[in-house]
């Protein structure tokens with residue numbers, strides 16, 4: 001079998017409301033590039049890539065010069081063709097490789113009449129549990145959905161728990177000053193019963209300020225939440241050296257999706273540990289198979305692993321489900337932005353949550369198909385709205401956070417940003 005064409009379509013799919021984070025905001029929609037890899041046997045595979053609020057169509061078109069004629073089963077060869085680690089100094093294509101790997105696995109599954117999880121060693125579980133993902137939010141279309149005050153955040157956590165059945169809650173911080181967010185985090189923990197000590201009683205919580213605290217702030221924050229039922233303390237500071245220092249003073253496992261996103265960094269963390277739990281992202285690591293390999297290293301060394309979300313539509317969510325299904329050492333609920341989406345581009349609409357988990361697809365390949373009408377609808381929306389300055393805060397043009405940050409947003413600022421939906 002040979003690849004004969006690669007097509008790419010940029011779509012933008014609305015979120016229920018703009019999601020705020022340490023670096024600014026997702027502007028009420030995700031911009032994603034949908035990739036279709038076509039073969040000479042009439043089988044087409046699906047991939048997906050983010051790309052920071054911008055279209056990546058031109059990048060995928062350029063990959064045709066490398067991959068037309070390539071056998072989609074030769075995945076290791078494709079890795080070196082597209083993302084050789086030394087060539088990547090000039091042209092880093094790790095995320096591009098990931099989208100192409102998703103599509104090739106989808107092709108192989110259809111050809112072999114096997115779901116991707118079977119190609120990866122077979123599923124160990126039928127459903128993957130997910131965490132609620134609690135963001136500060138600007139109001140969405142119609143002025144609804146703001147999450148700015150403690151009461152709004154607590155109500156949001158309760159609503160997501162009630163709607164989707166989550167029993168783990170991830171708090172996306174780094175927006176307001178840490179001493180303020182500490183009150184929010186403890187209030188959420190209390191509302192979901194994560195304040196009843198460490199153990200099986202009540203829900204679990206995790207805090208992630210995207211690495212913007214100073215080491216000393218992180219130590220103070222960490223010590224102030226040690227009594228809660230925390231999964232882990234996710235990227236409280238930036239860098240392995242800083243995480244090592246925090247780990248010396250805080251009795252909560254550390255986790256990262258920022259500074260261990262490749263095997264070189266994983267090796268560095270093994271030699272001099274700063275991170276206990278590695279958050280595997282099928283995009284950041286360059287594909288599902290790279291994540292499975294990394295999970296194997298972590299299994300050997302008994303490091304924790306979980307599944308990270310870099311923002312996804314249904315294609316990428318499927319990759320996260322297949323990954324979560326085959327890792328024996330997945331000991332935490334996976335992350336997903338998915339429940340914040342208003343719609344999806346796959347046949348049948350959005351994947352359904354049940355008791356906080358999603359069923360792993362069993363159909364051949366990734367187990368999902370494109371809904372052409374939805375793709376066209378959201379491709380048109382992208383043409384209308386275009387890209388956006390990724391991560392910028394629409395209420396604070398020109399603002400940029402430092403690491404560590406001291407330019408926090410003001411929780412009393414109730415202005416509404418003007419964002420086109």
Ligand SMILES: [Mg+2]
Pocket residue numbers: 208210234235256257
């Ligand atoms: Mg994170």
